[in-house]
């Protein structure tokens with residue numbers, strides 16, 4: 001089981017966002033999170049990525065507690081597609097920097113080159129990301145999340161800034177990685193058909 005969540009809850013102050021959440025997501029499954037604005041989708045992704053903790057309950061990635069070093073190594077994260085990049089560095093250098101945290105020198109360069117080709121980043125790969133458009137930065141951020149062949153990919157509205165062609169590139173990249181477990185937030189109706197399951201927010205388990 002790539003992702004397992006047990007009786008998980010998150011609240012902000014006294015306000016519950018979700019509770020009683022149980023999930024079992026096998027390898028290769030695509031799980032869509034949907035629901036209205038503010039319902040808690042991003043909060044769950046952040047808890048799974050380990051940048052936020054659950055108030056109660058627990059989650060694991062391939063048996064490792066979410067947020068642990070082992071789980072983070074297995075998790076590709078793209079929570080803010082246009083952000084989280086070093087603006088003065090090019091997309092290529094951002095990718096290389098991230099790749100070197102996961103892979104040895106030559107393997108890092110090879111992985112970056114492959115993803116630049118796959119997501120057609122080469123035309124703008126050497127431009128500082130602060131001078132790139134939102135869609136260009138989103139493509140670099142998605143490539144960064146795919147570095148090192150993660151077991152779990154967390155995507156928060158990846159199509160927000162992508163044009164039709166870039167959206168097709170993203171889905172083709174996911175199709176090529178059939179063992180990759182993907183949890184994504186999307187408000188695009190066609191993305192529902194590309195996923196195996198959906199979880200609708202708000203989520204409040206049985207009490």
Ligand SMILES: Nc1ncnc2c1ncn2[C@@H]1O[C@H](COP(=O)(O)OP(=O)(O)OP(=O)(O)O)[C@@H](O)[C@H]1O
Nearest residue numbers: 012017035036037038039040041042043044185201
């Ligand atoms: N750091 C925070 N402090 C307090 N409340 C927060 C914090 N982060 C999120 N919230 C609240 O938690 C709720 C869920 O937010 P979240 O971002 O998870 O929603 P979402 O389903 O992803 O929404 P959207 O579709 O608009 O992206 C919202 O009411 C939001 O105001």
